[in-house]
Amino acid sequence: NEQTFIAVKPDGVQRGLIGPIITRFEQRGYKLAAIKLITPSKEHLEKHYADLSDKPFFKGLITYMGSGPVCAMVWEGRDVVKTGRVILGATNPLASQPGTIRGDYAIDVGRNVCHGSDAVESAKKEIALWFKPEELVSYKQAQHDWIYEK
Ligand code: GTP
Numbered sequence: 755n756e757q758t759f760i761a762v763k764p765d766g767v768q769r770g771l772i773g774p775i776i777t778r779f780e781q782r783g784y785k786l787a788a789i790k791l792i793t794p795s796k797e798h799l800e801k802h803y804a805d806l807s808d809k810p811f812f813k814g815l816i817t818y819m820g821s822g823p824v825c826a827m828v829w830e831g832r833d834v835v836k837t838g839r840v841i842l843g844a845t846n847p848l849a850s851q852p853g854t855i856r857g858d859y860a861i862d863v864g865r866n867v868c869h870g871s872d873a874v875e876s877a878k879k880e881i882a883l884w885f886k887p888e889e890l891v892s893y894k895q896a897q898h899d900w901i902y903e904k
């Protein structure tokens with residue numbers, strides 16, 4: 755079953771958006787497989803955003819992401835990597851559609867309240883970086899057969 759790494763960034767945690775963000779994934783029908791609050795170290799974040807190390811905003815991004823607790827989550831379900839990105843909205847909130855998390859709760863690209871893996875491969879890497887295997891919980895969703903035809 756496909757999994758993605760979703761995080762409520764420090765601004766989202768401080769602004770009380772953990773609940774609303776979780777609700778969007780829950781209401782869509784996705785299953786929560788892991789969750790924790792963690793203030794990531796600089797080293798951890800440099801690994802997480804390694805692909806962006808050449809960007810001019812990299813240093814600010816690492817400071818922002820390490821400025822407080824992050825709510826790290828793994829969500830599971832059909833096509834959840836791609837659909838998760840749709841639920842989050844465009845990277846720059848000014849371009850995000852209303853109805854998306856960023857389109858409803860953010861203005862500045864440097865304070866865009868949430869993270870979502872951009873591909874199945876990066877989701878695997880990010881889940882392994884943020885969670886120990888035993889922190890991932892496996893269970894049957896009670897409403898599974900009401901969400902999926904098969
Ligand atoms: P994530 O889900 O956080 O990975 O965002 P993304 O996949 O939509 O975008 P990307 O991976 O390209 O960039 C990671 C993060 O860097 C973004 O979510 C922003 O917080 C930040 N970022 C991206 N572009 C800019 C920029 O032009 N300026 C600033 N200040 N921050 C940026």
Ligand code: MG
Pocket residue numbers: 870872
């Ligand atoms: Mg990204």
